[in-house]
Amino acid sequence: MIPSLRGTHDILPGEVEKWQHVERVARALCERYGYVEIRTPVIEREELFIKGTGDTTDIVNKEMYAFTDKGGDRITLRPEATPSMVRAFVEHSLEQSMAAAKIYALGPMFRYERPQKGRYRQFHQLDIEVFGMNDPAIDAEVIDLAWSLILALGIPQAELVINSVGCAECRPRFQAALLAALGDDLPKLCQDCQRRAQTNPLRIYDCKVPADQPIIDRLPHSVDYLCEPCATHFAGVQTHLTAWEIPWRISHRLVRGLDYYTRTTFEVLGHALGAQNAMLGGGRYDGLVKQLGGPDRSGIGFAAGLERLVIALPEGTAIAAPSRAFVVAIGEDGRTEALKLLRELRTAGLAAQMEFEARGVRAQMKRADRLQARATLIVGGDELARGEVTVRDMRTGDQRGVPRADVVSVTRAIIET
Ligand code: HAM
Helix, strand or coil: CCCCCCCCCCCCCCCCCHHHHHHHHHHHHHHHCEEECCCCEEEHHHHHHHCCCCCCCHHHHCCEEEEEECCCEEEEEEECCHHHHHHHHHHHHCCCCCCCEEEEEEEEEEECCCCEECCCEEEEEEEEEEEEECCCCHHHHHHHHHHHHHHHCCCCCCCEEEEEECCCHHHHHHHHHHHHCCCCCHHHHCCCHHHHHHCCHHHHCCCCCCHHHHHCCCCCCCCHCCCCCHHHHHHHHHHHHHHHHCCCCCCCCCCCCCCCCEEEEEEEEEECCCCCCEEEEECCCHHHHHHHCCCCEEEEEEEEHHHHHHHHHHCCCCCCCCCCCEEEECCHHHHHHHHHHHHHHHHHCCCECCCCCCHHHHHHHHHHHCCCCCEEEEEEEHHHHCCCCEEEEEECCCCCEEEHHHHHHHHHHHHCC
């Protein structure tokens, strides 16, 4: 046996129903909020992520599945969807063709991370993005969609955290204040933090090393350094969230691990998840579209990790649907008629199964039980000679001979109640 790769996983029957449920709920919500689906390739040019995700991020520096293809091009398995969504928006001038540039995608992402519960090398995201809308109401609407997804899935103990990381105008002031406040403590921080201080000081807030925490807790907060327009924007986002009665908390440490964020950032944390507790995360990225060669348009969105949503689902969600009807054949004549009936049931839109190997009636009935059939149709023997089929309601145990012409409608009545 050649086993699957570390950090990848098969989604097996029994589990896949939960995935289908999450995907169904996600699609329905996206469409209710005016988003249209888009499907972009899993492979992209490496430079899209170096420029888009950012060359100071862990994703680009440590986690990309990147290789040179047979034509000599540098290719990457996408580690996130946002740069691809921006590329598609620019490449196809979606601004012109769409009434509102609101798009969503579902699909696999790839990051070479150390696998643990809730963290995989191939994982799946629901990603939504909006382009060209600047009003804080759109930030609130995006956050509302994220929060509504959690509510619609019935995930308990979720917490929404928000922050503002400012813009190109005010962030340098905050970064300078951060480095000044660190001062003599900088050499006491971990190696990663020392590097972050050089490349992207905000990322120091992402540090999980316990010994660093007392120092990090004393550092200044980005919201205290926002320029006037950023402060007004952030206040606007909060006003809208309050009006919609969406509960949130400001987290000063929510700087997010990607380079492109401006102003609003947010995450929804799931407290049943352990260390990898972010079920979704996102924010505004007002410079990215231009940086990737497009017009000067703002952007905002989020991505939810489907594995993490599935883990957090309440017990009993989306159990496998039991098989509805089972056809049991007695003897060779019965088998010929049973096969005909099986096809008829399916053509009529009913879920029906049958045992194809020649087995005794008891073995066939056992199979019907295992499949949790609602109705069992026994074809053969005297009844067949009378032009009837025995129909048994598996919940009540009632059993009667039904004229052949009525079998489909009687079966439907049993399995649809
Ligand atoms: P992200 O925070 O890197 O943001 O990922 C979003 C979500 O994907 C996480 O909250 C988590 O649920 C899931 N996720 C990330 N890495 C893994 C992993 N290795 N295994 C399992 N799940 C994982 C982004 O990807 C941004 N593109 C979000 C965004 C969209 N910002 C604006 N628009």
